[in-house]
Amino acid sequence: MVNIRDLDPSASPLDYYGSELRRKREAAGMTQEQLGAVIFCAASLIGQIETARKVPTRDISERLDAALLTDGFFTRLVGLVLRTQLPSWFQQYAEMEARAAYISTFQAQLVYGLLQTEDYARAVLGVRDEGDVDARVEARMERQRILDRETPPLIWVVMSETVLRQQIGGRKVMREQLEHLLHLNASRDWVKVQVLPFEAGAHTGLPGSFTTLRFDDDPDLVYTEDFVSGHMTANQQAIREGSLRYDHLQATALSVEGSAALIARVMEERYGDQPKPDECPVA
Numbered sequence: 001m002v003n004i005r006d007l008d009p010s011a012s013p014l015d016y017y018g019s020e021l022r023r024k025r026e027a028a029g030m031t032q033e034q035l036g037a038v039i040f041c042a043a044s045l046i047g048q049i050e051t052a053r054k055v056p057t058r059d060i061s062e063r064l065d066a067a068l069l070t071d072g073f074f075t076r077l078v079g080l081v082l083r084t085q086l087p088s089w090f091q092q093y094a095e096m097e098a099r100a101a102y103i104s105t106f107q108a109q110l111v112y113g114l115l116q117t118e119d120y121a122r123a124v125l126g127v128r129d130e131g132d133v134d135a136r137v138e139a140r141m142e143r144q145r146i147l148d149r150e151t152p153p154l155i156w157v158v159m160s161e162t163v164l165r166q167q168i169g170g171r172k173v174m175r176e177q178l179e180h181l182l183h184l185n186a187s188r189d190w191v192k193v194q195v196l197p198f199e200a201g202a203h204t205g206l207p208g209s210f211t212t213l214r215f216d217d218d219p220d221l222v223y224t225e226d227f228v229s230g231h232m233t234a235n236q237q238a239i240r241e242g243s244l245r246y247d248h249l250q251a252t253a254l255s256v257e258g259s260a261a262l263i264a265r266v267m268e269e270r271y272g273d274q275p276k277p278d279e280c281p282v283a
Contacts, residue, residue, distance in 0.1 A: 013081045015052045017074070022050040024068050039063035055085055055135035058142065078142075085132070085139040089229040096213055096221060096232070098146050100153045105211040106196075106249050107159040109166065111177060112211075114144050114155060115184060115191070120177040123169030147188070158194045158249045160205070164266045175271035178263050185260050194253035195262050203252055204245040212242050 009019035025035050025046070032050075036043040041060065048054035056064075061074040068074075086094055097103065097114075105112050110124060121140045126133045146152055167174055184191045196203060213221045219234045222242040254262060 012052070013077070013084050014055060017056060017077055017081050018050045018052040020077070021046070021056075021064065021074070024070055024073075025050075028068050030068075035064075035067060038067045055132060055138065056081065057138050058082075079145075082135075082139040082142040085135045086143075087229075093223055093230055093232055094143055097143070099215060099218075100213040101216050102154045102156075102214040103211065104156045104214075104246055105158070106205045106209055106246060107157060107163055108205060108209045109160070109162060110168070110209075111159070111163055111181070112155075112157050113140055114147065115157065115181060115193075116140065116144075117173070117177050117180050119173045120169055123173055147191070152188075152190050154190045156192050156194075156250075158196055158205070158246070158253050160196050161198050161262070161266075164195065164263060165270060167270075171271045175267055178267040178271065181263055182260055182267075185256065185263075192256050193259055193263075194250060194256055195259040196249060196253045197262065200252045204248040210242055210245070212239070212246065 009016040025032070028035075030038075032043040032046040036046050039060065040063070045054060045060075049056050049060070056074070056078055058075065058078050061078040064070065064074045065072050083091060083094060103114075110116075111120060113121070116124070118137060118141055122133065122137045125136045125140070147155075164178065168177070181193055185193050196205065208224065211223045213223065220239045221232050221234050222238050223230060223232045225231070253259065
């Protein structure tokens, strides 16, 4: 029996992608097995994508375009597909984030999503079993493509020292995540990270994480989250309060250079190589 989802490509970007994949594959005179062999994946995966049961990745999309000679069609479409895998309440924020010229954020518990490694993101998103974790991780990685644009946004992150010491995904994952932060800090002029040390005591970020988005031609936005959903506002009083709190956090945090030194120290002391049980540390 034909799956009814195959008959309604207008139902969602994922359904449209699957419908177009089947149409273009058949137009090329290829079976699912033949196409799978060409792009080095199982025929069952082709079938799952064509029936909207599996979310395609950017890598698969690029291989499909090469195999079917579709001139980047699937590569362009996959960004829209992946955005729909974000929580519905987060999708508008992701759209505005991609348009922002300047992003300033305070993170109290986690590495900011645009700076997360894939393994760190997988550990965060896999805490609860909420559907296809692979698709949600791929969607988060897709968000990060704005860092590689010709004109990327300036991103300034202040994060609590808690973020460095809260072990997410295990020691190896954390070490790679902190290495990634150091690499971004050193290699991307438009990405800067400051750490708010424990010694700072009480601070203006105690109520929780928040992000301000600034645009070239549109009003600023402040974004916050709770455990249910996200909240975005252009209210001028909220913008003023957010800016004031963030200025205080920046002033209280370690410098960019001092923050890098702390990240490197925590990376080695907390997540570095540990002696094996039968080994004794050298005095």
